[in-house]
Structures are given as C-alpha cells and as structure tokens.
Amino acid sequence: MRGRILIIGLALAAVAIAFVASRGGDPERPAREPAAKLPANALRVSLVYSPEKEPLLAPLIKRFNAEHHASGTHVVVVDASIIASGDAETRIAKGTLRPTLWSPASSFWGRLVNYEADRPLVADENPSIVRTPLVIAMWKRLADAYGYPKQPLGYAQLGELATGGWAAVGKPQFGSFKYVHTNPDFSTAGLSAVAASYYAAVGKKEGLTEADVARGRAQVQALERSIVHYGDTTLFIADEMRRRGLGYASAAAMEETTMIDFNRRAGDGERLVAVYPREGTFFSDNPLITLQGDWVSDEQRRAAQVFAAFLAREITPEVAGRRGFRPADPDVAPAGLVTAANGVDPKQPARTLRLPEPKVLAKIKATWRADRKPANVMMVFDSSGSMGEENKLEQAAEGLKGFFRQAAPQDRIGLIKFSDTITPLVAIAPMRTNRAPLLAATDTILPDNDTRVRDATLAGLDAVSAHLDRDAINAVVVLTDGDDTSSTHSAADVIAALEQQREKETGQIRVFTIAYGRDPNTDELAAYAKASGGQSYTGGADDIASIYRSISSFF
Structure with a gap:
C-alpha cells in the first residue's frame, strides 16, 4: 500500500510527447545531434535530464561524445533525452523508463522515486551539477x-x-x-x-x-x-x-x-x-544520479562515472554562470549572469x-x-470518417477516457463530438457525477463523414462561456486529425473570437489543441492555442494518451 496514493496522483505526469508551440513545451525529446557512425567498441549510456538544463548540457554532451572518452575497453557514448522531472520520476518508479543516468532539477524527485517504488533506486547522496x-x-x-x-x-x-x-x-x-x-x-x-x-x-x-x-x-x-x-x-x-x-x-x-x-x-x-x-x-540542486536499478550493468555504471567526472571538470562556476546557474558547491560565489543587472541578488536567499x-x-x-483550483473544461472530439483509419479513433478514445478517469471530483467537464455535424454528448458538470456518463458517451463515438473543426471549436467556446466559472480554470480541448472541410466559419473568425475572450480580466478560456495523426492542420491549430493563451500539441495514436495526460498538467 505504501505510496499508492502518490502513484495514482503522479500518473497524470507521465508524458512522452512533442509539443508544437513554446520552447518550454517539449518535456521529452532527443537532446543530441543525429547519430554519427559509432566506434565498434561503443558503450551507450542513456541520460535523462530536465528541460531548463538543455543550454548547459547539450553542447557538453556533444563534445563528450566527439572526444571518445574511454571506460575500460569501451568508448562511452551518451544518449540524452530531455524529460520533465516529475514525468521522469513517475516513469522510473513504474519501470517504464530505465535510464542509466538521471538529472532531475531537484533531489526531491529521487526521494519520491524511492518512496513510490518502495526500493532504493536512488542513492541518498548524489553529486550536484549546478544549483x-x-x-x-x-x-x-x-x-x-x-x-x-x-x-x-x-x-x-x-x-x-x-x-x-x-x-x-x-x-x-x-x-x-x-x-x-x-x-x-x-x-x-x-x-x-x-x-x-x-x-x-x-x-x-x-x-x-x-x-x-x-x-x-x-x-x-x-x-x-x-x-x-x-x-x-x-x-x-x-x-x-x-x-x-x-x-x-x-x-x-x-x-x-x-x-x-x-x-x-x-x-x-x-x-x-x-x-x-x-x-x-x-x-x-540538479543532482546527477546513477540509477541503482537492475537494468544498469556494472559496465554502464563505470561509464557513467567517466561522464560524471567530465561534467565535474567542465562545469566550472564560470561555465555555470554563463547559463544563469550557480555553482554546484554552495560555498562558491555565483559568477557570470547571476548579477543584479539581470534582476537577481547573488547574496540571496537568506534562508534555505x-x-x-x-x-x-x-x-x-x-x-x-x-485543494487546487478546479477546472471547467469542454472536450471537443473529432469523429470524422478519417478517424476510422489506422485505429486512430479507438486510441484517441482511450486517451480521452484516461483524462476523464484522472480528473478530480471538483473538476467540471463536458464532451462534444463533431464530424459534419456538431453533437453535444455530455453537458459540463462536476466529475463526481459526470465521470460515468462521460466514459459511457466516449464508447458510443463512431467515425462519420466530414470535418467541421472551426465550428466545433467555437461551439466548445460557447459551451464553456455558458457555464463560465470565474473561480476555475476555464478551457476547451480540441482534438482533430485533418483539415476543416465543412465549417461555416473561417479560421480568422475562430482566432478573432479567441483573442476577444482572452482580454477578459477574469474567466479567460484557454484552448488546447491536439493535431492528431499523419496529416493534421498543425499550423491552424497552433494559431488557435496561441490566440487563446493555451498550448498546442501534435502526436499519433501511440502517444495520444500521453498528450491528454500532459494537458491535465494545466488544470
């Protein structure tokens, strides 16, 4: 039973997707150049690190790999991916992510891994890269x-x-x-x-x-x-x-x-x-953790030590400071950009x-x-004919049901489906009573005819406006797999409506868009998200559940 509540709550952080919009919206992606031909004696070491360290670590990893550092008879090659700390923690604890090295933003997450997994995957003490x-x-x-x-x-x-x-x-x-x-x-x-x-x-x-x-x-x-x-x-x-x-x-x-x-x-x-x-x-404290899981071989542990020693040499206070970080050693004064000219005080904080x-x-x-602020959301789901191809609708429906299952009882959520017609399936209501109707309605969605995404987006906006809760996070989540084929409104109409409501002092409605499948209108959907202050995503059937879980992080 230990950590079960934590496991359930952290599940919504398990994402593995590629965002379209901001540079901060990509919590998992490769963090290296396209692979060159590897030496015959290469030993790969996987590294997962948090997004804010990319400007610091990406060039160092590239140089490390180019210099062919040795561990025993092997040349060490670091394969790095950028994954948000909470996401990585959940997946490592569940056994679905198994890196050799992990650098979350804080030692918080190593403690949580051990607690959730109920075994010592992370040592009590780990060297800090920067602070x-x-x-x-x-x-x-x-x-x-x-x-x-x-x-x-x-x-x-x-x-x-x-x-x-x-x-x-x-x-x-x-x-x-x-x-x-x-x-x-x-x-x-x-x-x-x-x-x-x-x-x-x-x-x-x-x-x-x-x-x-x-x-x-x-x-x-x-x-x-x-x-x-x-x-x-x-x-x-x-x-x-x-x-x-x-x-x-x-x-x-x-x-x-x-x-x-x-x-x-x-x-x-x-x-x-x-x-x-x-x-x-x-x-x-940005620890560099060598995982103690049984998937890490002795050779990989030794290779990880080689990479750790490289970082310890190369990340001097000046190198850290050039990227806005403080040195790993708390007794060493900050350097570089950590100055009053950049809005910070190198002598603070007074209390840690x-x-x-x-x-x-x-x-x-x-x-x-x-206790968090509740969400007030209309889910808008594409049921056009093309969603019937390649098992797309079934996978998207499972992701949607995962979103419903993870919502808090105080959240208010509804559901609209659209093809060439727009059909409200479940009105917005608290999840303590709406969860079962939403799950049941999702199972009734079948592919049918054309795509009316612009009109459906505005219908979702109208539905949330009609139930606007100024004490909640108001949003519309739109999933579609293709171009609009039958709306009466233009893309400009949708953007104008979103920009108009974004200027409200309270009760702003943000739109989160999912460009789904092989040929979605990614640019148009991204424009809707940007106009509303939301976020845009792109993905296929394999990662749609993760996309819905990531959207949950905004609520």
Missing part, C-alpha cells in the same frame, strides 16, 4: 510599487496579494494580482512552491511533518485557489509572460536561471525581479529550506490535488 534557487519572479514595476526589497515579501504577503488584490496591501490603484506556478505533479518549481507555502504557513524552514501540512492547509488552499492556471514547465510560463506581459500574470514561481534568461531576452521590454521569499526558499521527508512530500501532493 539555482526558486524565486517569485515579479514584474519590476510591481516590485517597486510594493517596495521590495526594502519591504520584505514572502508567501504570507503573496497570499494576501493573490486573494485580495493590491488593495490588500494598501495599493488598490494596481487592481488584481495574478499568480502562476507549474503543476507540482510535473514540475520542480511547482512542487517547491507548494512545499515552501506549507513551510511558511507553519513558520518552519525544516522538519515539516504531515501534521504541519494539515495545520497549514487552509492558508495554502486560499493561495492555490487564486492561481491563474497551472502548467507543465516554467519555460512555458516565461514565454507566456514575455508574450502577454502584466495581463497574463503579476508574478510566477520559477527557477532563478529561467528568470535570468527571461530578462536577457527582454531587450527594451518589461523586466522581472527575483523576489526571495522572506520565509525561505528551496534550491534546485530543507527537503521534507518523502511521506510528507506525498502528503503535500495529495493535499494539493484536493
């Missing part, structure tokens, strides 16, 4: 208006701002305050932000207990209910802040290195300031929080899932 603290990235003009850093700002004040707006701190002229963080089941920043909120709620910086989680629950719940929306990676959130400015979010929890990159790319635009919470914050025990992390995650 970066979690910060609250706030627009500089808002931080100045608040009075930071002279006026300390922490999670208590963040809760006041997020729930009461600027009026709560005596500055009503600035209006509402929008806070964003990533999904803790998927992202290190999200998990760290929620854990730090619990520490702040009970006034601790170490030794958090399950009883403390219960004691601080009401305060953290109030903050979580104010969230604009969740997400898969902080890179996606940073891209949305860059694109939409203060209208998207007032502040977001993210790694310091991600915020530095934001400011470096801002040019003459609005910049962010790193707020180091007065109660303390976590460091993402200690990692909770795995059972406490599990409690935090389970409580977050119960």
Whole structure:
C-alpha cells in the first residue's frame, strides 16, 4: 500500500510527447545531434535530464561524445533525452523508463522515486551539477510599487496579494494580482512552491511533518485557489509572460536561471525581479544520479562515472554562470549572469529550506490535488470518417477516457463530438457525477463523414462561456486529425473570437489543441492555442494518451 496514493496522483505526469508551440513545451525529446557512425567498441549510456538544463548540457554532451572518452575497453557514448522531472520520476518508479543516468532539477524527485517504488533506486547522496534557487519572479514595476526589497515579501504577503488584490496591501490603484506556478505533479518549481507555502504557513524552514501540512492547509488552499492556471514547465510560463506581459500574470514561481534568461531576452521590454521569499526558499540542486536499478550493468555504471567526472571538470562556476546557474558547491560565489543587472541578488536567499521527508512530500501532493483550483473544461472530439483509419479513433478514445478517469471530483467537464455535424454528448458538470456518463458517451463515438473543426471549436467556446466559472480554470480541448472541410466559419473568425475572450480580466478560456495523426492542420491549430493563451500539441495514436495526460498538467 505504501505510496499508492502518490502513484495514482503522479500518473497524470507521465508524458512522452512533442509539443508544437513554446520552447518550454517539449518535456521529452532527443537532446543530441543525429547519430554519427559509432566506434565498434561503443558503450551507450542513456541520460535523462530536465528541460531548463538543455543550454548547459547539450553542447557538453556533444563534445563528450566527439572526444571518445574511454571506460575500460569501451568508448562511452551518451544518449540524452530531455524529460520533465516529475514525468521522469513517475516513469522510473513504474519501470517504464530505465535510464542509466538521471538529472532531475531537484533531489526531491529521487526521494519520491524511492518512496513510490518502495526500493532504493536512488542513492541518498548524489553529486550536484549546478544549483539555482526558486524565486517569485515579479514584474519590476510591481516590485517597486510594493517596495521590495526594502519591504520584505514572502508567501504570507503573496497570499494576501493573490486573494485580495493590491488593495490588500494598501495599493488598490494596481487592481488584481495574478499568480502562476507549474503543476507540482510535473514540475520542480511547482512542487517547491507548494512545499515552501506549507513551510511558511507553519513558520518552519525544516522538519515539516504531515501534521504541519494539515495545520497549514487552509492558508495554502486560499493561495492555490487564486492561481491563474497551472502548467507543465516554467519555460512555458516565461514565454507566456514575455508574450502577454502584466495581463497574463503579476508574478510566477520559477527557477532563478529561467528568470535570468527571461530578462536577457527582454531587450527594451518589461523586466522581472527575483523576489526571495522572506520565509525561505528551496534550491534546485540538479543532482546527477546513477540509477541503482537492475537494468544498469556494472559496465554502464563505470561509464557513467567517466561522464560524471567530465561534467565535474567542465562545469566550472564560470561555465555555470554563463547559463544563469550557480555553482554546484554552495560555498562558491555565483559568477557570470547571476548579477543584479539581470534582476537577481547573488547574496540571496537568506534562508534555505530543507527537503521534507518523502511521506510528507506525498502528503503535500495529495493535499494539493484536493485543494487546487478546479477546472471547467469542454472536450471537443473529432469523429470524422478519417478517424476510422489506422485505429486512430479507438486510441484517441482511450486517451480521452484516461483524462476523464484522472480528473478530480471538483473538476467540471463536458464532451462534444463533431464530424459534419456538431453533437453535444455530455453537458459540463462536476466529475463526481459526470465521470460515468462521460466514459459511457466516449464508447458510443463512431467515425462519420466530414470535418467541421472551426465550428466545433467555437461551439466548445460557447459551451464553456455558458457555464463560465470565474473561480476555475476555464478551457476547451480540441482534438482533430485533418483539415476543416465543412465549417461555416473561417479560421480568422475562430482566432478573432479567441483573442476577444482572452482580454477578459477574469474567466479567460484557454484552448488546447491536439493535431492528431499523419496529416493534421498543425499550423491552424497552433494559431488557435496561441490566440487563446493555451498550448498546442501534435502526436499519433501511440502517444495520444500521453498528450491528454500532459494537458491535465494545466488544470
């Protein structure tokens, strides 16, 4: 029974897909150049690492492979893939992902692997590659208006701002305050932000207990209910802040290195300031873990040590600093981009929080899932004739049912199917009563005639608008496998409608699109997602279930 609740909750983080849109929306992809001809004595070592380290690690891995480093009689070749930390943790614990080396953003995830798998797959101590603290990235003009850093700002004040707006701190002229963080089941920043909120709620910086989680629950719940929306990676959130400015979010929890990159790319635009919470914050220590699973041979372990030694030599404080990271050694001063000119303070944070025990992390995650802001979603599903080819409809329907099964009881979800006609199957209602009708309705969907995706997208938008919940995350999820063939509306009509509703102060409806199969209209669907502030995906029958699970991370 140990860890079973955690297993269920983490399942929605198990993704293996390729996103279309932002650079932050690709939690699994190869991270190497097309393979050259390998030496006859090559020994492959698989490495999985978190997305924010790609600019640092990708060139080093390429050089390591080109230099033909030896382990015994073998030349070591590192095969790297980029997978979000929570996703990798779930799959390693379940045995569906078996790398030799793993570098999540935080040692959080190694503790969770051992807890969930109920066996020591990760050693207690692992060398750090680089470090970066979690910060609250706030627009500089808002931080100045608040009075930071002279006026300390922490999670208590963040809760006041997020729930009461600027009026709560005596500055009503600035209006509402929008806070964003990533999904803790998927992202290190999200998990760290929620854990730090619990520490702040009970006034601790170490030794958090399950009883403390219960004691601080009401305060953290109030903050979580104010969230604009969740997400898969902080890179996606940073891209949305860059694109939409203060209208998207007032502040977001993210790694310091991600915020530095934001400011470096801002040019003459609005910049962010790193707020180091007065109660303390976590460091993402980016461990390099050699897995202790039975799939890792002794030869691979020795080869992993060769690669680890290479990284230890090559990632000096200056190399780390050029990518916005701090050195692996906490006693060594930051270098490079970690400067006040980029919105950060090398002398902060003043307080560092200690990692909770795995059972406490599990409690935090389970409580977050119960208390998070609910979703209000219409699923729009293509049932055109082409969906009957290559088992596409059956696979997509299974992915859709997985989405329904994983939804929380407080979520409100409905279902529309479309071909040349648009058919509402289940109205939007809470999942505590709607789950069975949605699962049953999905089993009735059969392929039929043409594709009316534009009209169906607008029908989904209208359905959510009719049940708009200003205290929920409102969204439409559209899956289609081809071009529109019979809509009365144009693509421009759809984009105009999405852009119009995106400007709403509250109750914004985001559209998530899935370009499915071999020949979907990827560009048009991506434009719908971009216009609404959502995300676009592309995939086939083999990974459609993973795509639906990834979309779950936004709710």
